[in-house]
Amino acid sequence: MSIRFILVAPSHPGNVGAAARAIKTMGFEELWLVAPERFPHAEATALAAGADDVLDRARVVATLAEAVAGCNLVCGTSARLRTGSYWPGFTPREAAPKVLEAGAEGVAAIVFGTERTGLTNTEFERCNFLIHIPANPAYESLNLGQAVQILAYELRCASDAAVPRPRRLVPLAPVEELDRLNAHLGEVLAAVEFTDRAGGPHLLKRFARIFGRAELDQHEVNMLRGLLAAVLARRRTRGDAT
Numbered sequence: 001m002s003i004r005f006i007l008v009a010p011s012h013p014g015n016v017g018a019a020a021r022a023i024k025t026m027g028f029e030e031l032w033l034v035a036p037e038r039f040p041h042a043e044a045t046a047l048a049a050g051a052d053d054v055l056d057r058a059r060v061v062a063t064l065a066e067a068v069a070g071c072n073l074v075c076g077t078s079a080r081l082r083t084g085s086y087w088p089g090f091t092p093r094e095a096a097p098k099v100l101e102a103g104a105e106g107v108a109a110i111v112f113g114t115e116r117t118g119l120t121n122t123e124f125e126r127c128n129f130l131i132h133i134p135a136n137p138a139y140e141s142l143n144l145g146q147a148v149q150i151l152a153y154e155l156r157c158a159s160d161a162a163v164p165r166p167r168r169l170v171p172l173a174p175v176e177e178l179d180r181l182n183a184h185l186g187e188v189l190a191a192v193e194f195t196d197r198a199g200g201p202h203l204l205k206r207f208a209r210i211f212g213r214a215e216l217d218q219h220e221v222n223m224l225r226g227l228l229a230a231v232l233a234r235r236r237t238r239g240d241a242t
Helices: 013-025 042-048 052-057 092-105 144-161 175-191 202-214 218-241
Strands: 003-008 030-034 059-061 073-078 108-112 129-132
Touching (some): 013 030, 042 052, 092 144, 108 144
Parallel strands (some): 003 030
């Protein structure tokens, strides 16, 4: 099973160490850091409290796109519910079985944003759904290490209680394949001059969110891209005929 915990631009090295400790206590080990402000750092080692091996193996990359490369499910964490958003939202307990299933078949990622502002909408574009930790609405003050601990704990509980399920005959498509599908769709939309009233990238982003929520497998992506290729080929043929 491969579950990837990703911290985006963590500013406090102590939170990195606390996250390493949190995931190790629950039996996980894969920590990725996107552009951390200070790492490695003595405070991270101190707060890891013996999870030095997780810190030593932590992957440091420059962008979120690099961190989620190869993942077939990406979940973004949010400190608040995004009412009316295009991303379905789940509690950690609701999300855990989905994450475990994807991690058993490939690589599943849970993404945590910066301590001060969390994930941006642009970063959420890389995610299939969001995870919100319900807390006291008058004081929703969880720090990064605590949030990682809660997610890791719920994954551990769900793993212990899980009933074995048959593997998918076809694996979920990794994010790179969805990116190619979205780019291909963009070509078709441009070719047929199909845009929304506001223009710009809004329409394509909405299609991308639909594909992300659908959890498409590789055969489904291939089928859709085949359809898009046929549309472009037919359009070129009709253009040549005229």
